[in-house]
Amino acid sequence: MASPLFYALSAIAILCALGVVIARNPMQSVLNLLGSFVALAAIYLLSGFQFLAAAQILVYAGAIMVLFIFVVMLLNLTDREEGQPILMGLFNGRVIGSLAVFAGLAVSGLISTTGNFAAVDASAHGGDLDNMESLAGVLFSKYMLPFEAASLLLLATLVGVMLLAKRERSGSQDGGQA
Amino acid sequence: MITLATLAQAPSALEQSFQDVFTGGATAALMPFMALAVGALLMLLVDIIKGAEMLRPVVVVASLATAIVTAWCQVSEPAMQVLGGTYGVSPASAIFTLIFCIGALFAWIYGLGYYEGRLRQFSGEYDMLLLSAPAGMILMVGAGDLLVFFIGLEILSLPLYALSAFRRNRTDSVEAGLKYFLLGAFAAAFFLFGTALVYTATGTLNIGELASMFQGEVARSPIALVGGALLMAGIFFKVSVFPFHLWVPDVYQGSPTPITTLMATGTKAAAFGFLVPATFLLPPAATGIIAAMALLTMAAGNLGALVQTNVKRMLAYSGIAHAGTVMLLMAGILASGGSDEVRSESVNATLFYMAAYLFTSTGAFGLLAMLEREGEQMITLQGLRGLGRRRPAVAAAMTVFMLSLGGIPATGGFFGKFMVFMVLVEQKMIAVAVLGALLSVIALGYYLRIIVTMWMQPLAEGEADRQAPSTLPASVVTGVCAAGVLFMGLMPGWFIGLLG
Amino acid sequence: MNVPTEHLLILAAVLFSLGALGFLLRRNLIVILASVELMLNAANLTFLAGARAHSSVGPLNLDGPIFALFVILVAACEAALGLALVIAFYRQKQSVDIEAAAELRG
Numbered sequence: 001m002a003s004p005l006f007y008a009l010s011a012i013a014i015l016c017a018l019g020v021v022i023a024r025n026p027m028q029s030v031l032n033l034l035g036s037f038v039a040l041a042a043i044y045l046l047s048g049f050q051f052l053a054a055a056q057i058l059v060y061a062g063a064i065m066v067l068f069i070f071v072v073m074l075l076n077l078t079d080r081e082e083g084q085p086i087l088m089g090l091f092n093g094r095v096i097g098s099l100a101v102f103a104g105l106a107v108s109g110l111i112s113t114t115g116n117f118a119a120v121d122a123s124a125h126g127g128d129l130d131n132m133e134s135l136a137g138v139l140f141s142k143y144m145l146p147f148e149a150a151s152l153l154l155l156a157t158l159v160g161v162m163l164l165a166k167r168e169r170s171g172s173q174d175g176g177q178a
Numbered sequence: 179m180i181t182l183a184t185l186a187q188a189p190s191a192l193e194q195s196f197q198d199v200f201t202g203g204a205t206a207a208l209m210p211f212m213a214l215a216v217g218a219l220l221m222l223l224v225d226i227i228k229g230a231e232m233l234r235p236v237v238v239v240a241s242l243a244t245a246i247v248t249a250w251c252q253v254s255e256p257a258m259q260v261l262g263g264t265y266g267v268s269p270a271s272a273i274f275t276l277i278f279c280i281g282a283l284f285a286w287i288y289g290l291g292y293y294e295g296r297l298r299q300f301s302g303e304y305d306m307l308l309l310s311a312p313a314g315m316i317l318m319v320g321a322g323d324l325l326v327f328f329i330g331l332e333i334l335s336l337p338l339y340a341l342s343a344f345r346r347n348r349t350d351s352v353e354a355g356l357k358y359f360l361l362g363a364f365a366a367a368f369f370l371f372g373t374a375l376v377y378t379a380t381g382t383l384n385i386g387e388l389a390s391m392f393q394g395e396v397a398r399s400p401i402a403l404v405g406g407a408l409l410m411a412g413i414f415f416k417v418s419v420f421p422f423h424l425w426v427p428d429v430y431q432g433s434p435t436p437i438t439t440l441m442a443t444g445t446k447a448a449a450f451g452f453l454v455p456a457t458f459l460l461p462p463a464a465t466g467i468i469a470a471m472a473l474l475t476m477a478a479g480n481l482g483a484l485v486q487t488n489v490k491r492m493l494a495y496s497g498i499a500h501a502g503t504v505m506l507l508m509a510g511i512l513a514s515g516g517s518d519e520v521r522s523e524s525v526n527a528t529l530f531y532m533a534a535y536l537f538t539s540t541g542a543f544g545l546l547a548m549l550e551r552e553g554e555q556m557i558t559l560q561g562l563r564g565l566g567r568r569r570p571a572v573a574a575a576m577t578v579f580m581l582s583l584g585g586i587p588a589t590g591g592f593f594g595k596f597m598v599f600m601v602l603v604e605q606k607m608i609a610v611a612v613l614g615a616l617l618s619v620i621a622l623g624y625y626l627r628i629i630v631t632m633w634m635q636p637l638a639e640g641e642a643d644r645q646a647p648s649t650l651p652a653s654v655v656t657g658v659c660a661a662g663v664l665f666m667g668l669m670p671g672w673f674i675g676l677l678g
Numbered sequence: 679m680n681v682p683t684e685h686l687l688i689l690a691a692v693l694f695s696l697g698a699l700g701f702l703l704r705r706n707l708i709v710i711l712a713s714v715e716l717m718l719n720a721a722n723l724t725f726l727a728g729a730r731a732h733s734s735v736g737p738l739n740l741d742g743p744i745f746a747l748f749v750i751l752v753a754a755c756e757a758a759l760g761l762a763l764v765i766a767f768y769r770q771k772q773s774v775d776i777e778a779a780a781e782l783r784g
Contacts, residue, residue, distance in 0.1 A: 003681055006685075010689045013689065013693065014696070018696060020696070020697075020700055020712050020713060020716055021699055021703065026709055029706075029708070029709045030708065033712045036693070040719055040722075043686075043689075044723075044726060047681075047727075047730050051743070052726060052743055056722075059750045059753075059754055060750065060753070064753065064754055067757055068708065068761070071708065071765065075764075075765070095703060097702065098699055098702035101699070102696075102699040102702075105694060105695040106691060108407075109404070109687075109688075109690070109691025109692070109694060111404060114401075114684075117683040117731050118734060118735045119682070119734070120681070120683060120731060121734040121735075122680050129730055131738070135740055135743060135744065137195055138740045138741075139747075141195040141198070141199045141200075141262065142261070142262040142264060143264065143325060144196070144200065145261050145265050145317075146325050149215075149326070149333060150329060150751055152333055153314075153336065154751070156336055156340075157758055157759055159307060159340075160336055160340030160762070161758050161759055161762040162303065163303045163304075163340050163344070164343055164346060164759075165762045165765055165766065324745075325741075325744065325745050328745075328752075329752075336756070336759055340759065343763060343766060346766050349771070352766050352767050352770060353779045353782055355763055356764070356766075357779060357782075359759065359760055359763050360760075360776075366756070367697070367717035370717075370718060371694050371721040373745070374690075374722075374725045374742075375728075377725060377728045377729075378683070378725075378728030379728075381739055382741065401687075428782035
């Protein structure tokens, strides 16, 4: 039975998510996020999604995390940024509003799980629910359009990021000095 | 033993399924999208070749023109689904495509000469992003599948985040980009979570299949209800519906004005192009909530606009109010129980409204872009004083746009509103229609204030000899917009005939 | 693993709500972006839970995993662009506090 493992991983994912929200230091927040990603990847693996688990580790825990950590280091952020500890300002409108939205989302999310779902058969399709060959078959036929369009999305993002982060060439000076 | 040669000879199962999906119609259906995507790629190429800068306008105009012509050809053709049902073209989606491409073209023309010198070194990137955004909008209205819609939404959004922060040496522009990004990322997360719940409930992402499944048992399951509501909420963020409208005026005000024109018209049209047909995702019991949200959106927009002195910000609030008006159509569809007849009538009303709004809003924001070049303070109410004496043609065009935004007869804006309220009246939603009309009358307060300021108030001291750096292309576009507004107001039958 | 679909969905709902809470509550832009990533992950988990439930009773349903794949792609794009905007913002304000974004009011 893999179930105890699932609940342990869920607990890790939730605790890390909580850590993201309440950690004062942005670096701690980001590292907690990493923990949450890894726990979720393990859950994907347990549920029979091997390819997605690999993609989760490679892209999320690998690329995106490096990006986040890089920016935190680059900007040399400390916990001075936020004025007051969160629990101190519990009675301002923003906190109350946020908690209300949180409660609303949590309740509606939990309501949504009261449907009738078919019992899960762990042995269906040999326990391999994202077989790479079948995945590729769908991706390159039915979902060809989003696949191709995604390349435009990546390119536009690349150009946009460059536009925002690149330093300007000043007309008279040598560009290399900046 | 498998060699490359044998692989090349025997068509694999993958190749077979690819050929099943990729039929001849697919290329024709995707022409407008491909024209813009190819244009975006060419732009990057042209941008790195030394001495080829003068080709940039050629690439922009050629790809937008190709998209416009191919979309125009699709208007008269019957609807069809291609690529295994993930994409479809219909006369309605073709007209939406025309709206996006014309909007992008106008936005690009207003941007000529708008940006100060140092930013011109980024023109290639700017043009590339400006071509990508309408490509995303085209995918959104053509999508037969929620995945295609989502990718289109992102191709629209990410370039616009970058473009709204384009004047990155200015704090207001970067702030606008940041706020737009945060709003959009939050919205995308809602959309995705809602889509995931809908998918869990139904097992499909195909919009057509969802539409038939939501008429049955599925629609009453809690997971489908919550999923549909969250999905819709994600798009409501995009069209600045109450209570998601708070940062929209900041974003519109801080972004470069040519980009604001595209955000105000294109994004809104693309989102409503999806929302109105996809109203089936909401239960009929939500009629009251949707109607109330639409009316509150109108109220928030119009009341917010009344107290503004910056005209750009005022028009941003006015845009919120217009989103509320179109949203009333969704309440009408829900009240009818989702009948196909009311839906297609509502799609037609959306198309007319958005086409009229394209000319009106692009023209109004574009005029502000032109005035802005005389100085930042020119787009406040103070700066508009006596404009009628100083630049009568500009003031006259602005008057036409204001009258159309206010819904005065003989302008395109009037018939747009008329068609919306007709749908409501047919559904016996008299109270909603009356409230909506009353809120539109409030709006006249600030539109007329602009007109009065321009024509009746004296010039400020020393303003009389201010010389305008007018540009020919922008003036021509403004003229076209004014003509379009009047044409749609005086001869609405022509456009309605297009809708079939 | 025979965990019922409901439990996966509950986990996703909790993660999504926590992400939304972080987004609304926190003022540090980096943490806000991290919260968005959390919300996207919750959506992904839901897609996979749905795919698992539907694949158990019928043929392999690959729409969910494919959508999840695209969400990962979009998350990477959004993170890159968002962080670029944060850097541009930091250059002007020397701060990553959302409260510093207060030029545009009225």
